[in-house]
Amino acid sequence: MVNFILRNIWQRIILLIFISIISHAIVHLAPGEPALVDPSNPRMKAEDIQRIRAAFHLDEPLHVQYVYWVKDLFTGELKSFKDNQPVMGKIWERFLNSLPLFVIATFITWCLAFPVGIRAAVHRDSTFDRSSTFISYALISIPGFFLSYLVIIFMVKTFNVPVLGMRTFGLEDASFLFQSMDRVWHLTIPALMSAIAGTAVLSRYVRSQMSEVLHQDYMRTARAKGLPEDQVIYRHGLRNALLPFITMFGLTIPALIGGSVIFEQIFSWPGMGRLGYEAILARDFPIILTLNFMTAVLVLVGTLVSDILYAVVDPRIKF
Amino acid sequence: MSESITTFEMEAPPSKGLFQERWDILKRNTMAYGSFWFLMFLLALAFFGKILTRYIVVFDPKVVRLSEKFLPPLTVFKSSITPQEDAPTFGIYLFGTDELGRDVFARMLEGTSVSLSVGFVAVGIMLTVGIFFGGIAGYYGRVKLGFITVDTIIMRFVDIMLCFPTFFLILTVVALLPPSIYNIMIVIGLTSWMGTARFVRAEFLALRDQDFVAAARSQAIPEWRIIFIHMVPNAIAPVLVSATLGVASAILTESALSFLGFGVQPPDATWGNILSDGKNFLFDAPWLTFIPGFTILLVVLAFNLCGEGLREAFNPKLKTTS
Numbered sequence: 001m002v003n004f005i006l007r008n009i010w011q012r013i014i015l016l017i018f019i020s021i022i023s024h025a026i027v028h029l030a031p032g033e034p035a036l037v038d039p040s041n042p043r044m045k046a047e048d049i050q051r052i053r054a055a056f057h058l059d060e061p062l063h064v065q066y067v068y069w070v071k072d073l074f075t076g077e078l079k080s081f082k083d084n085q086p087v088m089g090k091i092w093e094r095f096l097n098s099l100p101l102f103v104i105a106t107f108i109t110w111c112l113a114f115p116v117g118i119r120a121a122v123h124r125d126s127t128f129d130r131s132s133t134f135i136s137y138a139l140i141s142i143p144g145f146f147l148s149y150l151v152i153i154f155m156v157k158t159f160n161v162p163v164l165g166m167r168t169f170g171l172e173d174a175s176f177l178f179q180s181m182d183r184v185w186h187l188t189i190p191a192l193m194s195a196i197a198g199t200a201v202l203s204r205y206v207r208s209q210m211s212e213v214l215h216q217d218y219m220r221t222a223r224a225k226g227l228p229e230d231q232v233i234y235r236h237g238l239r240n241a242l243l244p245f246i247t248m249f250g251l252t253i254p255a256l257i258g259g260s261v262i263f264e265q266i267f268s269w270p271g272m273g274r275l276g277y278e279a280i281l282a283r284d285f286p287i288i289l290t291l292n293f294m295t296a297v298l299v300l301v302g303t304l305v306s307d308i309l310y311a312v313v314d315p316r317i318k319f
Numbered sequence: 320m321s322e323s324i325t326t327f328e329m330e331a332p333p334s335k336g337l338f339q340e341r342w343d344i345l346k347r348n349t350m351a352y353g354s355f356w357f358l359m360f361l362l363a364l365a366f367f368g369k370i371l372t373r374y375i376v377v378f379d380p381k382v383v384r385l386s387e388k389f390l391p392p393l394t395v396f397k398s399s400i401t402p403q404e405d406a407p408t409f410g411i412y413l414f415g416t417d418e419l420g421r422d423v424f425a426r427m428l429e430g431t432s433v434s435l436s437v438g439f440v441a442v443g444i445m446l447t448v449g450i451f452f453g454g455i456a457g458y459y460g461r462v463k464l465g466f467i468t469v470d471t472i473i474m475r476f477v478d479i480m481l482c483f484p485t486f487f488l489i490l491t492v493v494a495l496l497p498p499s500i501y502n503i504m505i506v507i508g509l510t511s512w513m514g515t516a517r518f519v520r521a522e523f524l525a526l527r528d529q530d531f532v533a534a535a536r537s538q539a540i541p542e543w544r545i546i547f548i549h550m551v552p553n554a555i556a557p558v559l560v561s562a563t564l565g566v567a568s569a570i571l572t573e574s575a576l577s578f579l580g581f582g583v584q585p586p587d588a589t590w591g592n593i594l595s596d597g598k599n600f601l602f603d604a605p606w607l608t609f610i611p612g613f614t615i616l617l618v619v620l621a622f623n624l625c626g627e628g629l630r631e632a633f634n635p636k637l638k639t640t641s
Contacts, residue, residue: 015478137620
């Protein structure tokens with residue numbers, strides 16, 4: 001077991017090194033440098049551009065730049081090109097904003113998807129199954145921002161829900177309870193919108209997993225023993241169908257950054273996705289690279305944990 | 320796609336061919352079968368739309384009529400300021416006009432071919448790369464290069480690609496490269512091939528020990544020919560499914576990029592950029608948002624339903640249960 005974990009960690013570290021090299025190469029080889037963001041500015045003379053390039057090591061060969069980046073990243077010295085703030089600090093601040101959105105959206109997703117998927121699988125080809133299938137496909141197929149606009153119009157007019165930013169301006173002196181309620185109120189729609197597509201996809205997986213399990217022999221045995229139907233489905237069926245979802249959990253983590261760009265942009269949510277988007281616009285290479293790197297770390301840690309959990313939960317898997 | 324289907328029917332024994340049998344299963348799934356014909360209709364529409372907006376200009380998407388802006392759908396043309404030759408075909412704005420007085424119907428028609436070609440070219444790239452890597456990994460899996468196998472190298476590379484947050488990667492590359500419709504197609508294609516590669520590899524692992532492969536090898540047929548001519552057609556089912564679903568996600572990705580301002584740039588109209596331009600006038604001219612929005616919904620839905628129908632039809636387990 002320990003051997004297995006150590007070998008996995010070792011493999012993942014090698015993967016991580018390759019990921020960082022590839023993402024570094026992609027970002028630096030693409031045309032468009034930070035110094036050229038504002039080419040029409042008359043105050044930017046050739047020697048200024050040269051000075052900026054030298055300050056950010058942009059005139060060095062690519063592999064030297066890579067070493068600089070890795071060194072700065074691990075000593076915590078990495079500074080943003082744009083405002084010279086420490087990158088880790090900036091990302092941490094935005095991460096704290098993204099985290100509640102991600103946690104609540106994931107929570108909504110898993111709480112909704114499982115009941116819907118299980119019911120659809122148990123009552124296969126019923127009206128519920130057909131309509132939930134159709135609705136999930138419709139929700140997967142609609143562009144996220146289009147749906148968000150429809151919901152914004154409807155919700156704001158009917159319920160007066162705030163849709164911009166994280167808090168109401170001018171509430172800094174209010175009591176803690178009031179402030180946190182304001183936070184939750186602001187979180188409602190963004191979390192709901194980012195949960196919708198995930199719910200649709202996940203409920204399809206749950207349905208297909210469940211309907212596969214329902215045909216197994218041990219289900220028939222459980223029924224033959226005379227167990228009540230609920231126990232057959234939830235004790236014997238669901239617990240076996242749950243296994244693949246342990247793996248899926250590790251793979252949902254990139255959504256923390258990548259999937260949230262659109263929704264954070266719509267709802268002006270100052271999270272990691274928007275930080276990345278702004279960094280791309282400003283050609284702020286350290287932030288882009290570090291965000292990419294951190295997502296990769298999160299994914300690898302997530303898959304490692306889910307691999308270990310898988311082995312712990314499923315006794316059929318041996319090392 | 321349809322060509323490979325017909326050749327298969329001819330090679331098949333006089334009973335039902337594989338594709339004929341699967342096709343009958345697909346027919347039973349009404350929604351998938353309906354979406355298939357809807358997509359065929361859409362392809363025809365894209366083809367004629369391209370001709371009618373570009374070569375024989377019946378619906379001109381480029382005419383700007385500033386006095387005619389923000390007209391709701393089904394408005395009859397009766398302006399005295401705009402010259403008569405700029406009038407819309409049939410004298411009616413079927414889908415209304417946008418902020419420059421352009422005919423939305425003509426623009427949507429032009430966008431059909433552009434949006435679909437973004438989807439198809441991206442999927443073409445995705446399939447080429449995916450089949451290539453999946454095929455090599457599956458066929459040469461046991462060959463050792465130094466101390467690691469070919470299979471390990473390729474599948475680790477797939478793992479690396481899966482670790483990137485895809486949309487963020489697409490956004491980074493598209494934003495850094497000069498804006499062009501080809502870059503978008505290539506980037507979407509190059510970031511989505513991992514699933515196909517995995518499917519093809521999994522099929523190849525089962526296929527490479529079968530008799531027909533051994534027979535082909537015994538006749539000294541070149542290995543690339545065994546891989547791409549003999550084995551790939553046998554692994555086509557998962558490829559077909561991921562291609563259909565891939566078109567759907569490519570169209571969605573393009574519209575998301577358009578929303579952030581990095582999509583296909585203005586002279587070309589796509590559903591995505593009509594939608595993201597239209598959202599600025601959501602209250603004054605809701606049809607500018609709703610028409611492209613629901614079009615994308617319908618078309619992507621049709622692709623998804625069709626793809627899922629194909630997946631069910633090609634599921635070997637299904638034959639025994641039904």
